[in-house]
Amino acid sequence: MESPVGIAVVCPDCSEVRVDPDSVTVRVCLDDVEWSYWFMCPECGWRAAAATRQGPALEAIAAGSPFESWRLPAEMSEQHAGPPIQIFDLLDLKLDLMQPNLVEALRQGADGL
Numbered sequence: 001m002e003s004p005v006g007i008a009v010v011c012p013d014c015s016e017v018r019v020d021p022d023s024v025t026v027r028v029c030l031d032d033v034e035w036s037y038w039f040m041c042p043e044c045g046w047r048a049a050a051a052t053r054q055g056p057a058l059e060a061i062a063a064g065s066p067f068e069s070w071r072l073p074a075e076m077s078e079q080h081a082g083p084p085i086q087i088f089d090l091l092d093l094k095l096d097l098m099q100p101n102l103v104e105a106l107r108q109g110a111d112g113l
Contacts, residue, residue, distance in 0.1 A: 007060050010050050014043040021064035026057045031072045037065075 006018035024039045035057040038049040061067050099105065 007063065007065065009037065009039050009041075009048070011041040011044065011046070011048045013046060013048075014041055017041060017043055021060060022066065024060055024065045025068060026052075026060050026065045027068045027070060028057070029072060030069050031076075 007021050007024050008016055008018055009024060010016050019039055019042055023042075024037050027036045027038070028034070029036075033054075035052045035054050036049060037052055037057065037060065038047060040046070041048050096102065
């Protein structure tokens, strides 16, 4: 039986479904004020998430949805010196990861590679 108060959410597999407000968690990133939500789809059982706008997010919170705020990782605002990563850097990394003695070399220090 569907709840009289339901929130329309979008599941990637099931399209739009309605769920109880307490089963949708509304989130906002405090750094860029981007709103989103996540929920467990009642149709397929998968966890799904999507972006939303502030208005619908506040309406969901007012209807009883849990609310979370979060911040971007500190690394996002770090300044990095040096050249950008190149495809050859990734190839070197892949070759290093394929070494049979990788764990032992890491224990001994980077010179063991």
